[in-house]
Amino acid sequence: MVRSKPAAAGKRFVTKRMSISTIALAFALLTGAHDAAEAANECGAPVAGAVTCAGNNYPSPGISYSVTSSLTLTLNNPALVAVKATTGQGAVFVSGSSTNDIVINALMFQSIQTSGTLSNGVGAVNSGTGGSTIIRMDTGTVIASGSSPLPGALLSSITNATNSGNALITLNGGQASNTGGGQGVSAQNAGTGNATVTMNGGLVSSTTGTAMRAIITNAASSGAAGVAISGGTMMTASGTGVLSQSERGSAGITMTAGTVTVQGGANSVLNAVVNNAAGTGTASIAMSGGTVTNNGSGDGLFANNKGTGTYNIGLTGGTVTGGSGTGAAIHAAAASGGTIAIGPGAVVNAGASGIALSQTGGAAAITTAGTVTGNVNLSAASNMLDITGGAINGNINGGGNTALSFDLGTSNSFTYGSPYSIGGVNSVAMNSGSAEIDGSFATNTLAVNGGRLILNGAGTASSGASVSGGTFVVGDAAHASATLTGPLDVLAGGRLQGYGMIVGDIGNAGIIAPGNSIGTLTISGNYAGNGGTLEIETVLGNDASATDRLVVTGNTSGSTNLKVINVGGGGAQTVEGIKVVDVGGASNGTFSLLGNYVFQGDQAVVGGAYAYRLYKGGVSTPGDGDWYLRSHLINDPTVGTSPLYAPGVPLYEAYAGVLQSFNQLGTLQQRTGGRSWMGGVSVDANDEGARARGIWGRIEASHNHLEPGTSTTGTDYGANVWKLQTGVDGALAEGAAGTLIGGVSVQYGTVSADVSSLFGRGDIDTTGYGLGGTLTWYGNCGLYVDAQGQLTWYDSDLRSDTLNRTLANGNSGFGYAFSIEAGQKIGLGPQWSLTPQAQLSYSSVRFDDFTDPYSAAVSLGDGDALVGRLGLSADYDDQWKDGAGRTSRSGVYGIANLYYDFLDGSDVDVSGTRLVSENRALWGGLGLGGSYSWSDERYSINGEAFARTSLQDFGDSYSIGGKLTFNVKW
Template sequence: MFRARAGDNYSVVLAAMLLLGTTFTSVGAQTLSFGPTGAGGSGSWDNTTVNWFNGSTAVPWASGNTAAFGGTAGTVTVNGTVAMGGATFNTNGYGITGGTLTLSGNTPTITTNAGISATINSVITGSTLVKTGTGTLTIGNATNTYTGGTTVSQGTLVFGGNQALGSGTVTLGDANTRASNVSLLANFGNFFSAQKIANNIVVSGSGTGAVTIGSTSFNPGSNGTIFTGIMTLNRDATLLSGNTDRTTFTGKITGTGNITIAGSRVTLDNSTNDFLGNVTISAGSILQTNAANVLPRTATLTILGNGVLRFVNTGDQTIDGLNGSSNAVITFLAGGRPNLTVGAANGSGNFAGPIQNVISSFTKLGAGTQILSGANTYAGRTTISGGVLSTQLLANGGAASGIGASSSAAANLVLDGGTLRYTGTGASTDRQFTLATNGGGIDASGSGALNFTSTAAVALGSTSPRTLTLTGISSAANTLAAPLGDSGGPTSLVKAGTGRWVLSGNNSYTGSTTISAGTLTLSGAGSIASSARVIADGTFDLSGVAAASSSIKSLAGSGSATLGPKMLVITAANDTFSGGISGSGGLAITGGTQTLTGTSTYTGDTAISAGTLQVGDGGMRGSIIGNVANDGILAFNRSDTSTFGGSISGSGSIRQIGSGLTNLTGDSSGFTGVTSVESGSLSVNGSLCGDMNVLAGGRLQGTGFVCTTSNAGVVAPGNSLGTLTVNGNYTGNAGLLEIESVIGGDASPSDRLVVTGNTAGSSRLKVVNLGGVGARTVEGIKVIDVRGTSNGTFTLSGDYALQGQQVIVAGAYGYTLQQNGISTPTDGDWYLRSSLATAPAGPDSPTSPVSFGPLYQPGVPLFETYAQVLLGLNGVSTLEQRVGTRAWSPDTAPAAATAREGLWGRIEGSRQVFEPSRTTSGANYESDQLKLQMGLDSVVVENGNGKLVAGLTAQYGTVSADVTSRFGGGKIDTDGYGVGGTLTWYGHNGFYADGQAQAIRFDSDIASTLIGRTVASGNDGSGYALSGETGQRLGLGAGWSMTPQAQLAYSAVDFDGFTDFFGARVTSSDGDSLKGRLGLSADFESAGETGRSKVYGIANLYYEFLDGTAASVAGVTFANANDRLWAGIGAGGSYSWSGDKYALYGEVSVNTSLAHVGDSYSLGGTGGFRMTW
């Protein structure tokens, strides 16, 4: 045995007492074990009897000590008043009775350890009572007066009277609770009046074990236990009722915890309960509601097994959700039947048990889904004001169903913002319903069809607008036979979900019909003709109506419309439908404007008696097939190419208003109305009668037949090349006739406009050349065939104008538009000819202009003369012109030795005027030419007979030529850069021989003055020339001599091929010349003190041996040749000084053609300077 020292604050436990199960603790006071040796048993407890063991000896009780009860259980009798700081029961079965126990100290704690039960029937006074340990403590005195409240930290506290818990709050759970279960249970005797417990109860948020509040068993005569205090749930709790009677909670229940009902019958009696948790009724238990709304609106009620929800006193209940198994029971005990409302906080539930005829009405609120799968027999109204009420059982009125067994009257089923969902295997019901202000829905999502068979009209709950939504996933023929109408405000209908609904009633509602998904079918007498519009994003099926047609006002959406063999009549259209219309039936428009932008495949006719049917909305979709009877307006409005192959009849209007092309291929010759081509293109490749008006922004084309036509826009026969026939008159209103043609000869493929009637007004004609290279025409290319009176005027939109006539270009040729044929001069037709038209020569001439030809494009004269201009710049000079006099007569020869090297330079200018003897295009030209040339000479051989001088030359030349022709003139500007070589023999006997060779590169710009454009820029060319010249000086004495001479020069030029402004390919065909010259000069030489001089006069004959030049333009050759024989005279001179070291020389000349003297001529002059060393 061990002894505690004085002042120790910890337990002293003897080994022997441990064996007896006795423990004691000292916290500022002693823990004493009951019994003189601590062995327990029965006995007295007072302040004088030595009946307590302190661990070493028996002692009397002292106030504030803690009692430990172990060993053998017994009855401990309190004598008088005993103050204790706490008690611990370690042995089961102790009972404390008699006297008064005063709880003292800071926190008096009574502990019943695991498996231990103890009872205190003494009066308890003092401060707070704390129950710890997992065992059970029963306090049975009904007059306890302790005031500090009660805390059940662990285990079970059973009390036996309405005052047993003192006057404070009962707290269930604290920081020491942890996983321990905590219970507070009443266990009263056979009281015939109810026992009321006024203490407030707080369920602490501490701990994780179960919390139970309620009662144990009762005697049969007891009226139960009533908790009247406020109960605060900070975590879940179980409300428990004894097996034979009820436990009632009349105090307010608040907090966040959930409630489980267990035991026999638990009654809730406070309408202000606002706890946030849910309620579960255990199997076999009863939850009785004695007042309205004792269950909070936010609570979901779950009934497990055969649990029971019992209503008493007409206590309406509003909860969030209702769950329960198939044997769950809802019933009532007394009073009127209450109203039951679920879904108040948007919750959901699934209740499989029956709701018997125990409620007055059932209401579904909120956004959640409440499932009622039992055969409910309540006879009151079912109202669905939010979310979904779902059932698998529907039946006729009076029979059990998911919505009760009320009669079929419309007042017993109210849709006011919610949806009734059916999930069964198929049902037919005569139940009517009321559609209230907030509208509602019916959801068919079962495996079989749902049929509302009543033909009585749907009742409407107010005069405000409302919407009925038919939805679900069932593809069966779910049917609503009840007609839907208006009441003050309009009613609308929405078909949602992927399933199918059938309307068989004659509906009169005027709101919209929206098919957002699935299929809405009209069957039998079903009609929605009064609905403002149908928005079909799902399928609208009218194939089952009994009549031949079905009417709607307007059609919108992107889904589909299924006609079957029926006619869909649209009476007041104002919408666009982007879906497709299918079936063998047809479409009728009787008013408004209906736009179709989808692909419709219905094969029946389309009838437009009034209003407009518009195909497309400016995009790339929208089509119909079949024939159209058009007495209203048929409009085509697409931005791409589309085809309509049906026929069009009637007296209405056709409008082409889209920016794309509409291709009409059917026979619409029976149409008598008006067609307006306002925008885009209308291509008629079948026939279309009535008046055709092509407006300023429109285009008519095709290879078909139209009738009387007025053109203020564009008429373009063919679809590339083809004939458009106007079976009637054609009037030009400043419009354009566009012709595509492979422009060439008379037989060229070409568009043609055929007018079987008369022409009038004025039109412009534009020709689009499809790769034609031009050719000479005789009759011309017929582009307009007029079979009536040809009074209309057609003005060609040309590339340029010539002699007041518009001309277009194809290859080398120009074409004009001319009326009347050559062989049929009065036919009134219009032709493209490669010629100009001339006015009649006199009264005996044809009444129409005649043509002469051919007509060449304005670049041709320039291209023809181009090589001639280059030849002029490539020409070579004579020896005298190049270097002056280097061989003097003996009379004036210097005494000094001949210089061996020389450097010279000269400038040459000329003006030339040519009237060629042969020119394809009648081209004349004149040029101004300038050359700069320099050379370096060197004597390479010198002997007694003479000397041989070799030289190198370089030159720059420029020429500007003006070309004239009746086809158009222009200018050729060329620069040339060249190099060359010379070799000259000077004989001492006066004989000389000279050879020249040169090569040159050209850069040219060619511009047409007629069209005001450059037709070739920076064109490159090249040339070379070879020349041989010889002569003999014959002395006459006294300084005079004569020199007969001869020269032969070959020159060749070429230029790079190019494409001109009009697209014609231009190449050089021939560009060489072989020209001979015979000349005789008369010379006079004289010598002075410082130098000597020479003057001469010369006469020349020139002859061209070759046939001139030629160029190819688009495969057509154009030749140009000047006169062959020319003559010329010239005069010149040389002056040298300083022993011939320096010299000046020059010559002027005039040449002329002997065939056209004075018409073809040239004037030229050259001057140079030479130095030798």
């Protein structure tokens, strides 16, 4: 008899010879022949094909039945003991030669022991032409200690080649052990049916024999062999753990729980074999749980198909550990190949051999998402190894033609450690997920089609690599020495980045992004731009700014777009510029900046307070062929390095001035139209009009065009202001010397500003609302003193027309202002008068700090103004009574003013760059106004139109506007 793994699996044959007498005895046992003296019907004669053994003690030769029809033998006494000490048969044995089933139900017993040669513990043998042999064991202990490799502690056997029945064993508990060299549990079928063993619990053991097997022994049979393990423990000293062996049909093992261990020797733990060269069935092992361990030199799992069929190994859980020598945790062999699937819940460990997976023969389709520790050794066939997750901690030896792929889905990742290498693969494909190779690999082709592949070791793609989708990283920040050797094409839709080196020529129709934040990517070869993009991250600042850089040691050609991503840079003035492309050879390639806007025909990118354009050649080394980002207004070293400011900077510079145009305070005459003293030098203290309280509303509008005398960015702006005010005022005190009038008011309005500069254009739209108060003394001698104060809250939007985007939305601000004014009315006759006057106004505005979309941090430094005014008004007043005796009055006036701002304008900080805007200090202005009141001054209306201009650069800066007030007294 020959039993071993086939030579094709790399295992040696093991042959055991027997004497002629031993063979004869074995034949007699397996065919059911036995001495009539043993057919004692120890438990009584069967009744209706059934017998129950309920006694306590059945000494040698034990319990034996020989039948020609069906029989169900039941052991049903927990104290039952059966012993077989002589040669042949078993301690509990039923043989038959009919077409009916033979069943042994070992439900309850204490122990069954046999020590005779070729003697099994519990056996059911059918030599007839039909019927199955069925054994069920729930409890108790069966020990077979006789010498022979054939019998088992449990034996279910069909010996007739024409019998279509099945040999079946179910073990639910108890212990079945063979200590003499035979099998532990054996279901064997020499007919045409199946052989099946099911283990749900209990203990099975053997020494040199197989612990559990289901075997087809008829070479012409297409019957299936199967073992199902859902619990319990199996072990063998040096035999096979579990054997499922067919001839032409399928052989399979399933395991969901339990433990199977081989302690020594060269045999496998789980072994599924299609044994016949003409076999068409599948050798399969399916494991979802449990533990398989080989402490010898054999395999953990071995699926071996010697026929034309395939193998199928599937692990969704459990742990498998291989042995030493050439023993693998998983071993598969078939000329037609097969499939191996290792799920995410499975653990595959190489033993002392270091081999986790060994595959020989035809092409295999292997998928792994579990944890695999040890080497993966594949045949020279066109295998497919698909990694969908988990880990492989060992070398991958592809045999020369394996296609390796990574399909990790949307969330899985895979890391291949630095001690390990991938070799013998024809192709590597990255399709989805994230994979990191810290070791080395060598392949014919590399294709990154999706996901993210990180190479932190040394890789070779001898026939070339391509990136058509996803991201290929050559060296992360901690592995700048990573290299890929071979030509590389970055195709449309692909992205290359990293800190390492590509040793070979490269073409770019996709995106190349050096580093992964700030870093350098080196091409030791030539670079061809095929319409792709070079993506550069940089901290936009001066020449020493941290930046990504592409280094090309060879030549450049073709065209490439260059995209700049500012990483928090506030901008600065450059000299040579920020080098982003370093070319060692002929610099014939063209790099075109993808900017945020176009400045003077060139693309420009914004960084903080500055803008940058792309130039070939350094300022001092114009022929070096490198590419630089420079914040120069003029690219001419002979005229200095004037800055190129960002398009948003003029808006930030003008912002405080725009708020000031809303924050200004008017004059007393603009508020009242002189109505409080019309009709002479003063109003009589007894005049009803002077003493009455009034409610009023005012609307005003103005257009301001400002060309500051000092402006960092040369900014002009026009501001259109609209205000609506309403308030109440009335006499607070009256006396012989005069009258004190007080008032409170609220206001709402907007200012819309158009800002223009060489560097960019934009708009500032502000809404303001607030409250104010006034206190005015009217002396009876024509003297007046007026004080007013105002608080205003602002909400502003800043938008760049040049960049076509909003720079700040809903920025909050605050302003306050107060003034003191005094004047003396001088009568020139009944209706004419002159009023010289002086006013001093202080105005302060603030806005919240903000950071714009281009990382420019904007904050206001100074936003105050202190303006003095000297004015002279000429007034004409008239009054009359209507037919009802009610007084009406009217007045017109003209006024001339001089203004002077004693402070230095405003300044704003943009990412460390100070920007100043200061309007001309000296202005002049003219105003023309009038008032009309009726019904004894119960109703009145007054207004003024005004125009002002700077007296330095006359007419460049000006303001025109008007105010109209309606008042009702009671």
